[in-house]
Amino acid sequence: MRSKLPKLTDKEFNSIFNFFIKEKWMYPVNSTVDNKHIRLSNFIDCFPSYTYPEYKNKINNIKILLLGLGTAGSYILEVLTKLGFHNFILIDGDRIEEKNIMAQNYNLSDVGKLKTSVIKSKFPNINVKVINEKISSYDNLKQKIDLSKIDFFINCADDFKLQMDILNNIFNEYPKTKIIYGGYSFLMHSDDFITKSNYKVFQKIALKQSANINIDNYVIENSGSILNGFMSALVISTYVFNYVVKNRYKDQFLGDFYRNKFKFFNQNEKF
Numbered sequence: 001m002r003s004k005l006p007k008l009t010d011k012e013f014n015s016i017f018n019f020f021i022k023e024k025w026m027y028p029v030n031s032t033v034d035n036k037h038i039r040l041s042n043f044i045d046c047f048p049s050y051t052y053p054e055y056k057n058k059i060n061n062i063k064i065l066l067l068g069l070g071t072a073g074s075y076i077l078e079v080l081t082k083l084g085f086h087n088f089i090l091i092d093g094d095r096i097e098e099k100n101i102m103a104q105n106y107n108l109s110d111v112g113k114l115k116t117s118v119i120k121s122k123f124p125n126i127n128v129k130v131i132n133e134k135i136s137s138y139d140n141l142k143q144k145i146d147l148s149k150i151d152f153f154i155n156c157a158d159d160f161k162l163q164m165d166i167l168n169n170i171f172n173e174y175p176k177t178k179i180i181y182g183g184y185s186f187l188m189h190s191d192d193f194i195t196k197s198n199y200k201v202f203q204k205i206a207l208k209q210s211a212n213i214n215i216d217n218y219v220i221e222n223s224g225s226i227l228n229g230f231m232s233a234l235v236i237s238t239y240v241f242n243y244v245v246k247n248r249y250k251d252q253f254l255g256d257f258y259r260n261k262f263k264f265f266n267q268n269e270k271f
Contacts, residue, residue: 023048040084050245056084058244062151063087067135069115070094071224072182073156074105075233077123083241086126089145090116093134103224138165147174152240156182156232158222160210167203171196180239182232184224189255191235193243198251201267231255235264 005013033041033052041052064085066073069092077088092115096106110118116130135141135157147153147170155163163181170177179194181202194202235253242249250264 024051037084040082044245047245047247055245059084059086062244063089063149064152064154064240065089065091065145065147065150066154066156067091067141068156068158068182069104069119070100070156070158071103071222071229072158072184072232073154074115074119075229076154076156076236077119077128078105079233079237080240081123081126083237085240088127089129089131089150090119091131091133091135091144092116093132103226103229105229135162137162138169141166147177150174151178152243153177153179154182154236154240155179158183160206164203164206167194167199171199178243180236182236184228184232186223187257189228189231189253189257191232191239191253193239193249193251198267227257231262 008016044050044052044055062085064080064087066076066088069090073092080088094115096104096110096113096115096118098108098111100106101108101111105122106115106118114132116132120128120130131144133144135144141147153170155166157163166179170179175196177196179199181190181192181194183190192202239249241247250266250269252267253262253264255262
C-alpha cells in the first residue's frame with residue numbers, strides 16, 4: 001500500500017493508516033468471508049468504527065418477534081435474512097385469501113394455507129418458530145412467548161386495541177424491549193421505533209387519532225398495496241439494522257404516496 005502513495009511522507013502515511021485502524025475502516029482479517037456473505041461484509045465494513053466480525057457476532061444472539069404476516073409484515077424476513085438475521089418467531093392465525101395475493105408475499109397456490117407456514121417454508125435454512133394463533137391481548141401474548149428473550153418486537157398486527165394493551169403493559173415488565181410498529185392507511189404509511197423512553201408520546205398520539213376518527217365507520221376494505229409491503233420491509237429492517245450497528249436513527253417514518261413525500265424524523269420534528 002505504501003508504494004502506491006509515493007507523494008505522502010512516512011509521517012503522513014502513518015497518520016492516515018493509524019486513523020483508518022482506529023475507526024475500524026481497516027482491520028486484520030482472521031478468516032475469509034464466504035461468497036454468499038461477501039457483499040454484506042463489504043457493506044458493514046463501510047460504517048465507521050464497526051466491522052463485519054463484530055456485526056456477525058452480535059446478530060447471532062438476536063431474536064426477533066414478528067406479529068402479523070399481512071401486507072405490513074409478510075416481506076420483512078426477505079430483507080432481515082439478507083442482512084444476516086436468522087432467529088425469528090412468527091405469529092399469525094390467518095389463512096391466505098385470494099385478495100391478499102397482490103399486496104402480500106404469497107402466490108395463488110398458497111390460498112387456503114396458513115400464513116405462518118408459507119412464510120416459514122421460504123426460509124428453510126434459518127431458525128423460525130411459528131405460532132398459528134390470533135393474539136387477543138398482552139396477557140395472551142405472554143402466555144405464548146417469553147418476552148424477556150426478545151430483542152426486537154415487530155408489531156404489524158391490524159388491531160388497535162391490542163397495540164394499546166401491549167404499550168400499556170410491556171415496558172413495566174420488560175423495560176429494554178424495542179418495539180417497531182408498522183402500519184398504513186389511505187395513501188399514508190408509517191413505521192415507528194418505540195422504547196420505554198418514548199412510548200407514552202406515541203400512545204398519546206395514537207389515542208388522540210383514534211378518538212377523532214372512528215375508523216370502523218368508514219373503512220370497508222383494506223387499501224394496503226405492494227408498495228406498503230415493500231416499504232414496511234425496508235423501513236422496519238433499517239430500524240433494526242441501524243440500532244445494531246449503532247448508526248444514527250430517527251424514531252418515526254412517514255410516507256405520503258399522494259404527495260410523494262417520504263421521511264425519517266424524530267418526535268420533535270415536523271413531517
